[in-house]
Amino acid sequence: MAQGVAPFGVRVNSVTPGFTESSWGRSFVQALAEHAGTGYDEARAQLLADIGIPLGRPVRPEEVAELVAFLVSGRASAIVGAEHVIDGGSKPTV
Numbered sequence: 001m002a003q004g005v006a007p008f009g010v011r012v013n014s015v016t017p018g019f020t021e022s023s024w025g026r027s028f029v030q031a032l033a034e035h036a037g038t039g040y041d042e043a044r045a046q047l048l049a050d051i052g053i054p055l056g057r058p059v060r061p062e063e064v065a066e067l068v069a070f071l072v073s074g075r076a077s078a079i080v081g082a083e084h085v086i087d088g089g090s091k092p093t094v
Helices: 001-007 024-038 040-051 061-072
Strands: 016-017 083-086
Touching: 001 040, 016 061, 024 040
Parallel strands: 016 083
Antiparallel strands: none
């Protein structure tokens, strides 16, 4: 898609966030806690351990927003057809 529309001045990129500490993320952790019969903090710690985020914390929604704001700005005018993973390092890079 990016190659097809770039000649018309349209830039296509993707942003792939990992586990994000959003209202949905907090609801998800709460559901895990209820299912496991544990507290929120225990469920959150277990989820982070299961995901294996080297950064040691979830992504913050404002971090995703800042990446998107950069990508739509003129400062990123040459970035086309790229996937941007923002996940604290949980997806291994090659």
